[in-house]
Amino acid sequence: MNDSAIEITRLIRRYGKTEAVNGLSLTVRSGGCYGFFGRNGAGKTTTIKCLLNLLQPNSGTLRVFGLDPQKNEVAVKSRLGYVPDSVAFYPWMTVRDTLDYFASFRAQWNRDIEADLLRRFGLNPSQKTSALSKGQKTQLALISAICPEPELLVLDEPTSGLDPIVRREFIETVIGAYQSGDPEHRTVFVSTHLISEFEGLIDDFTIIEQGRESLTMRADDARDRFKKIQVRFSSVPAALDWTGALQVKQNGREVELLANGNSEQLLEMLRAHQPEELRCESLSLEEIFVSSKVLTQTAP
Amino acid sequence: MLLQIDFKTGKPVYRQLVDQIRYAAASGALRPGEPLPSIRPLAEELRLNRNTIAKAYTELESQGIIETIPGKGCFLKENNAHFTKDVRQKLLLKEIDEAVVTAHHLQVDRAAFLALVNERLDYFKQKAGLVREDNK
Numbered sequence: 001m002n003d004s005a006i007e008i009t010r011l012i013r014r015y016g017k018t019e020a021v022n023g024l025s026l027t028v029r030s031g032g033c034y035g036f037f038g039r040n041g042a043g044k045t046t047t048i049k050c051l052l053n054l055l056q057p058n059s060g061t062l063r064v065f066g067l068d069p070q071k072n073e074v075a076v077k078s079r080l081g082y083v084p085d086s087v088a089f090y091p092w093m094t095v096r097d098t099l100d101y102f103a104s105f106r107a108q109w110n111r112d113i114e115a116d117l118l119r120r121f122g123l124n125p126s127q128k129t130s131a132l133s134k135g136q137k138t139q140l141a142l143i144s145a146i147c148p149e150p151e152l153l154v155l156d157e158p159t160s161g162l163d164p165i166v167r168r169e170f171i172e173t174v175i176g177a178y179q180s181g182d183p184e185h186r187t188v189f190v191s192t193h194l195i196s197e198f199e200g201l202i203d204d205f206t207i208i209e210q211g212r213e214s215l216t217m218r219a220d221d222a223r224d225r226f227k228k229i230q231v232r233f234s235s236v237p238a239a240l241d242w243t244g245a246l247q248v249k250q251n252g253r254e255v256e257l258l259a260n261g262n263s264e265q266l267l268e269m270l271r272a273h274q275p276e277e278l279r280c281e282s283l284s285l286e287e288i289f290v291s292s293k294v295l296t297q298t299a300p
Numbered sequence: 301m302l303l304q305i306d307f308k309t310g311k312p313v314y315r316q317l318v319d320q321i322r323y324a325a326a327s328g329a330l331r332p333g334e335p336l337p338s339i340r341p342l343a344e345e346l347r348l349n350r351n352t353i354a355k356a357y358t359e360l361e362s363q364g365i366i367e368t369i370p371g372k373g374c375f376l377k378e379n380n381a382h383f384t385k386d387v388r389q390k391l392l393l394k395e396i397d398e399a400v401v402t403a404h405h406l407q408v409d410r411a412a413f414l415a416l417v418n419e420r421l422d423y424f425k426q427k428a429g430l431v432r433e434d435n436k
Contacts, residue, residue, distance in 0.1 A: 033349050172344040179350045180340045199307055200348040220312040227310060271405060278405055282310035 004063075005030040005152050005187040006051065011060035012211075013046050020046040022211030023060070028204075030151070031184050035198060035205035035219070036191040037289050043211040044191040045085065048156050052082060065151070078107060081145030085157035087137045091130035095123055099144060106148040113177055117143045121169065135166040142170060146178045153178055155190040159197060167197060175201065195286040202285060207292045214296050215288075223282040226295055227263040230256050231270050232277040240273065247294050258283075260295060301329045303337075305346055313348060317356035318363075325365060325376055328428050336366060336374040 006028035013021040021043040028034040038044045049055040050062055053069040053076070062069055069076045089098050095118075103109040118125060121139040123132075132140065138158065145153060153174065159167040179186050192198055205222075207215040217225075229245075232254045242248045244266055245257040253276075259266050263280055270278055288295060301324040305316055324330040336357070343350040357374055360366045366374045403413045 031351065033351075168347075171347055175347065175350055176340055176344045179343070183350055183354065197347075200305060200313065200346060200352070203349060203351070223307060224310050224312070281308040284307050 003030050004028060005065060006034075006189060007061075007063040007066075008047070008051075009061045011047065011050060011062060012058045013043075013050055013055060014058050019211055021050070021057075024208060024212055026206045026213055026216060028187060028189055030187050032203040033179075033188040033190070033198075033201045035195070035202040035285070036189060036208065037193065037195055037205055037285075038191070038208035039193065042208045044208060045156055046211075047208070048082075048154060048189075048191060051154065052077065052080075079150055080152040080154055081148060081150040082154045083138065083141045083145050083156065083158045085160065087141040089129035089132075089137065089140065091128065094126050094128055095132075095140060096125040098129055098140065099125075099147070102144040103147065108149060109147050110149055111147075113149075114143060114147045117146070117173065117177060120173070135162045138162060138170065139166070142173060146173070149181055151185050152187045152189065155188065155192075157192055158190065159192065159194055167194070171197060171201065193289075195289055196284060199285050205285065207289055209292070215292050219285060222285065222288055225261045226283040226288055226291075227259045227280055228256060228283055228287070229259055229263060229266055229270070230254065230277075230279045231275045233273065233275050237273045241269070244269075246297070247291070258291065258294065301337075303342070303346065305348065314352050314356040314359065317353065318359050321356070321360055322363075322365060327424060330376050332376050332378045334376050335372075336376070338373055 004027050006026070008024055008026050011021050011024045012019065024043065024047060026034075026036075036044055036047070046055060050057050051064055051069060053073045056070060064076045065079055067076050090101075093101065099114060117139075121136070121143070123136060123139060123143075129137070129140065142158070155174070159170055162170065174188060179188070188201070190198060190201075199219075202219045204218050205216070206213045215222075234253070236250070236253055236255070242257065244259075244262050246260050247258040249256045257266060259280075267278065267280055283291065301321070303317060303320050305313055307313075309316065311319075321330065321336065330336070337345075339350055339353045339357070342348075343353050346353075357366065357368070361368060361374070365377060367377050368374050400413070408416070
């Protein structure tokens with residue numbers, strides 16, 4: 001039994017001369033939820049398409065459940081579910097037809113989950129898919145990804161462009177209907193830039209920048225290591241030494257510092273100067289993503 | 301018992317759950333024999349990874365605070381202090397240290413700090429008393 005669901009090693013994929021993915025490596029352990037964060041054009045979708053053998057890498061190795069998706073395409077695909085960023089169905093089929101069509105390719109299909117989710121999302125089985133809204137199409141794609149009860153759920157920007165209620169239901173469904181089935185063997189790999197919504201779900205994450213990983217960490221460790229310190233003095237002492245901080249923003253008597261694992265030392269140093277107010281809080285995953293350029297410059 | 305997660309504290313999420321449930325047990329918000337929320341609805345409500353909640357419950361179980369009854373769920377144990385006095389005091393030290401450090405930045409002096417501690421002890425004692433009366 002291989003305990004990593006996905007292993008990517010020095011993946012390179014070019015479009016003409018443009019390197020969309022340029023030496024990416026990451027490992028997703030089985031049973032966890034992995035966040036794959038990056039700006040538009042960072043190489044997220046290209047990476048995911050390589051995992052699904054929709055694109056072939058120029059070099060590097062990919063393993064899904066220990067298998068090469070190029071050589072074992074069916075074996076890999078039969079064990080995963082995928083929700084792409086833009087969903088398209090055959091427009092002449094109804095919701096019912098579409099689900100039956102997908103089910104026909106699958107070894108198993110959980111009818112109870114299907115009925116439960118159709119009810120929860122309020123989807124009408126006899127409606128044509130061409131008449132569905134963007135949110136309803138994503139919901140239908142999620143149902144068809146979850147019903148086969150796959151070991152791996154790959155989500156590519158699943159919630160962008162959806163309204164907040166649909167987004168919330170989407171995430172609750174991933175947690176509830178999908179993850180609860182057999183939690184040890186339910187892995188989620190989600191690419192997104194709407195990070196705060198997935199904050200509670202993410203165990204580990206990789207930030208991808210220009211086709212390469214710029215930061216890979218456990219979410220709890222990251223929140224423990226990267227902190228924002230805000231301090232206000234009655235008058236800013238001249239002898240302060242900021243060199244330990246990643247970033248210093250000063251606005252009159254108020255100063256904001258970013259700490260990388262050294263918040264205790266910085267706090268100690270600031271306290272010695274008797275500040276009027278001193279606050280320290282963790283960066284959220286979204287803030288870590290936004291500041292990742294600064295954070296990774298001096299990361300050990 | 302209402303649980304709330306704050307990603308800003310830097311405390312691991314499962315730890316926050318463990319601490320809040322222990323607090324609920326100590327303050328009477330959760331009484332011995334009462335069930336803890338089931339993992340799935342709680343995960344959906346807090347929008348947390350279900351593994352995080354399972355980890356918190358496992359930790360609480362190994363601390364002897366809750367017990368799992370197969371097929372029924374997790375319950376607060378009747379007598380949840382099976383540690384030796386020494387161990388129990390050590391567990392407390394870390395939290396006391398945190399409070400002492402915070403008191404120091406906030407320039408709360410020793411006397412005021414101790415007065416606060418006494419006030420809180422009285423508060424919980426009174427609350428527990430009320431809970432017992434409710435049960436009668």
